[in-house]
Amino acid sequence: MRSKLVMAVVGTLLLAGATACGEDSTASSSTTTGDSAAVEAAQAEIEEASTPLTFTAPGPPLDASKSRGSSIHVVALNLQVPLLSHISEYVSEVGGELGMKVSIHNADDQVTGMQKGIQDAIAQRADALLILGVPVDLVRSALQDAKAAGIPVINVLNNPIDMDAPGQGAGEEFYASVGTDLGLGGRLIAEKAIVDTDGQANVLFVDSEGLSPQPPVAAAVKETLGECDGCTLETKNVPVANWGTDITPLVVTSLRANPNINYVITLFDSMAIFATAGVQQAGAAGTVHVVSHNGGSAALSLVKKGDVMTADPGVSEEWAGWAAIDQAMRGMQGLEPGDPMVPYLYLDTASVQDVDVENERDVYGDPFVAGFRELWGLE
Template structure:
């Protein structure tokens, strides 16, 4: 009888300890724009891996590119009482709504890649896209010898990466080769490869003599490369992207793309979680944490394919 009583007491104690551990476990919400994009998927993988390592519960939701759906998803995360939110806006539309809702609930917000101008996160983590796009523009100047006609396939208008890449690339061309003239541009809605193909096909019909195309994301650049191949032009066209996602890196390796800018997605995901945990603990975090990107060509692409930074 005494043995049974002791066993019951031990089981009760273990259950109480397990409940205490569960109660102490931090819970962080991760709201991702669209997991069909490798860039966002890399961030997710990094956050979840770091969460497992640190004993943090990560609740992930995928907006699949739908800004309205994302607002509802984040409301649900707040109802589930996440202690911090890592937020990658699905677009410029309604991007500030989740930040305002989270702050009203006392939940700190770490924005990644995109930061609503009228409601920024407590800390913003992204690539320094202005400087990275400048480096890419300088490389385009070297590829073309300083002259040429350029087509630009934009990302989602109004988003942080689109605005910053536009600024940096323009500045880079102006500083290094004003002889490269932008003749046309068109925006995508989802940064998707099929959009890059369709947009480029349309622009090539009007501007068949272009010799440079900048897809603001690797997927857009890959679509452009398909369109150039189908067009069977009588001259070479240099095609550059931005992101350094897996497909983009392999396309640089095989010569389909001439260059991309590799972002530190794995490092950014871990940094986002570390920042979220610091904010939960009441610590201060930098308003901006901008990360470098690396100009990536056939000469240096190999290590990035083996291990993404």
Template sequence: MILSKRRVAPWAAAFAVTALALTGCGSAKSTSASAGSHDITAAQNVVKQAQAPVTKFDFPKDAVSVPKDKLVIGIPCAYAAEGCKRGVDAVAEAAKTLGWRYQMIDPAGDPQKMRSAVRTAIQLHADGIVLGAVPASVVKDDVAAARSAGIKVVNTFEPAPEGFADANSLYDHVQAGRANAAYVAAATNGAGKVISVNDSEFQSDVELHQGFTDGLKELCPGCEIAKDFDFQIANLQSQVPTQFQAILQANPKANAVWTAYDPVALAIAPVITRSAQNGKLTVVSHNGDPEALQAIKAGNQPFSASVAFSVEWQSYAAMDQMVRLFDGSLPANLKTVNVPQKLVNKDNVTSVPWDGDIDWKSAYTKLWKTTK
């Protein structure tokens, strides 16, 4: 876990929070004291679309020749963080398929070690670097040096400023936040009184929060943010549960909670189960972490839904970008790829972790023309 000035992406919080058995309220049914007279048709439609199985994706149309003898370095936020680990493990798997050499450098969530990892990649004369939830603000100068040395850099998980990397493999955070807003609107029959728990240290969470708050205004005019609470990831275990307990007690009419990412919902779940509001709160979040999906599937505790995306799919998309960068054929429309996402509650948990619903792996490997 990172302390004080050390910052890692929300994925790193997953290994610092114990796996708690949480869950959901099932489908988006009312949890408010009275149904009210709000029109939630638009919100219900958004929920339906967000929960639908993924059946298609705009994969690259052109096959690409895979160059030989390339060295790719994977740099996760922290290998102990499950999401970051899964991300670089998928990069390693794809590199093996491509016939490339691969090395992982683990900064263990330390910003200084993140910078050092990029510099080490330069010293190793790497051909490519895949960043897994490494904040652009931390490594921007080192990444610029790597790119000046001819190394191709693909950024994953965290949004980054234009020009930071050669390519980005992400998911649409604003859309994800809007899906959660729709779920809250439907679950509270348009009368949500929401406690928002956000970590604005990270651009991904800023975008998720914006999508949620804008979505709530659009889809639920009768909803309101009862309390907008912002915290820092370093305090997730030590302070957030106690602070949330005070907020919950100060807002007895609250009927919904939005959190920026699943480990936050996991951390505050014991507070909710001990409170007078237990069973009365719709709790929604993001990531689709395995612990979160298992809790949602169990259906007996205060975790209603999470917007999931496939970490592995994101990594394979990043490696497809890397192949095309090496080949000199990465078109503008593939410089940023948003992989699909899905709003998951107890009624539509199909896999843990979510596998993306379609065979994305074969779609990519069929495009990679390797030579023996």
């Protein structure tokens, strides 16, 4: 377990040729006293998100034996991205156990490869098509062909969920999605800063506009901090192509320019690794902390140390893989799509102390295994 949702769209931004580091600074008014009501509300939601995960059936029971012998075609943006390779592996493993044929196509960041993967699914008369990290706008015509061929297409951890929109937020070309509550992720990381500073969070938010999951996360961070009367917010934008080069010096410069900053929030935890280095280089470890979300093992290792990075709520990649199989079978069998949500778990320094952060089941638990097996008539 190394990375999460954001890595699925890294290739998208690289394809788009993202370049310069933009800086968009905004600030809310501050007071000299903390907002106790904001602290209380934040603590309540954090506590609710910290409870061990339980399985809730995404839809009515289905008979997995009806899908035995069927085929699932997976088109991944780039299997060098750990999230995409891990989910592909989980889909292949679970599908194989259910007697399905799972074919995995690596587009290797090439538009022609993405299009070919979808066209191969059509030519091979796949019974379901899973899209992992592929930017929809680049393959919309091919996806329309897949839909016309009667293939249910599922977008996996690649779009904000909207239950009232086509494809559960993925678009007209899709049967369903698998995703998570990105707004909750944004609220939780802002709430961590509010609680730790007793309602006086002076936040540097390192954003990255242009990523498909970005809008609900950024909106939640800004709204949550905006409702805290004792908090301030300064926002900087760093394109994904520049994360490795620009985030660390940006944090160093920002902390030196504004010594009142006491928390750095990053859009996703792959960015938090560089932000943590910036806090350390600025000599601010112990006084300035970092929080983000996605629950990747590299960031959770920093959370486990706890000196700079303090929390990293996230979702289980394996759970997402099982959920993708569930959606695929519902599509094959002509059923309504299931609930696409994979649940968040709040993870902080205290909660991961005795956990192997490299082991997803150790971090998140595995209630989904027995849950899906029972739902599918296997137990």
